[in-house]
Amino acid sequence: MLLAPDTPRQSRRIWLQQAAGLSALSLISPWARATASSSQALILCYHRFADTVADSMTVRKTTFTDHIKAITESGAHVIPLADLVAFRQGKLKQLPPRAVVITVDDGHRSVIEVMAPMVRQTRWPITLFIYPSAISNASYAMRWEHLQQLQATGQYNIQSHTYWHPNLVKERKQQSPAEFERFARNQLKRSKAVLEQRMGKPVSYLAWPFGMFDEGLMEMAASEGYQASLALENKACTASDPMQALPRHLMVDALGGQRLRQLIDSAFSTGA
Numbered sequence: 664m665l666l667a668p669d670t671p672r673q674s675r676r677i678w679l680q681q682a683a684g685l686s687a688l689s690l691i692s693p694w695a696r697a698t699a700s701s702s703q704a705l706i707l708c709y710h711r712f713a714d715t716v717a718d719s720m721t722v723r724k725t726t727f728t729d730h731i732k733a734i735t736e737s738g739a740h741v742i743p744l745a746d747l748v749a750f751r752q753g754k755l756k757q758l759p760p761r762a763v764v765i766t767v768d769d770g771h772r773s774v775i776e777v778m779a780p781m782v783r784q785t786r787w788p789i790t791l792f793i794y795p796s797a798i799s800n801a802s803y804a805m806r807w808e809h810l811q812q813l814q815a816t817g818q819y820n821i822q823s824h825t826y827w828h829p830n831l832v833k834e835r836k837q838q839s840p841a842e843f844e845r846f847a848r849n850q851l852k853r854s855k856a857v858l859e860q861r862m863g864k865p866v867s868y869l870a871w872p873f874g875m876f877d878e879g880l881m882e883m884a885a886s887e888g889y890q891a892s893l894a895l896e897n898k899a900c901t902a903s904d905p906m907q908a909l910p911r912h913l914m915v916d917a918l919g920g921q922r923l924r925q926l927i928d929s930a931f932s933t934g935a
């Protein structure tokens with residue numbers, strides 16, 4: 664270590680800059696100093712968990728164990744999605760360094776059967792995006808009592824993934840404008856209403872099914888009372904990302920612990 668750092672975070676940054684071969688000048692420039700504050704977050708998107716990879720959206724338990732270790736050892740702070748939204752709305756002054764948000768889509772049974780016991784001790788806040796038509800209905804999905812059980816732990820927050828998970832961009836092409844307007848509004852409205860009624864908590868966030876959305880849908884989500892909507896785009900979430908399309912990094916089994924650690928390190932090495 665060439666310089667005595669004030670904080671472990673600074674130490675990491677300096678080390679990264681040295682590793683990247685940056686000049687000593689950049690370490691003391693105003694630009695470099697500005698990067699010490701964290702104004703972005705890395706949002707992770709999981710789906711299913713199992714012993715083996717049954718499909719492209721399944722992360723194996725061994726991989727997820729490596730992810731937990733990578734997040735912990737990276738010095739990341741796992742924050743509630745609500746904090747990131749509040750920060751973006753100017754209601755929260757700052758984010759902790761290396762802010763990571765964890766989300767899990769679709770309400771698969773493996774969320775309560777496999778994932779929940781693995782993250783219980785971390786106490787990390789986790790947002791579940793649920794499409795209510797599957798709950799207590801589809802064999803692969805959780806039941807309402809499972810969601811209530813998870814919510815009661817205080818660790819989980821239940822939010823909307825539309826009512827039955829349509830590809831809204833595809834539907835727009837197949838329906839008349841008036842039909843689509845009714846259909847899409849119903850998907851956004853009904854999901855929010857059912858989840859609020861079942862869970863007894865406000866639903867303010869939406870995850871676009873398949874990560875598919877367009878400008879019109881973004882406006883519609885805002886008008887239906889969603890403060891933020893989440894997309895799928897493998898990048899960190901910065902101040903320039905629109906509130907109705909916050910990017911999330913898709914977590915797949917091929918992305919191991921080491922790769923996740925690199926993602927966290929690179930997302931925060933340049934600050935912003």
Ligand SMILES: [Zn+2]
Nearest residue numbers: 768769872873
């Ligand atoms: Zn989904």
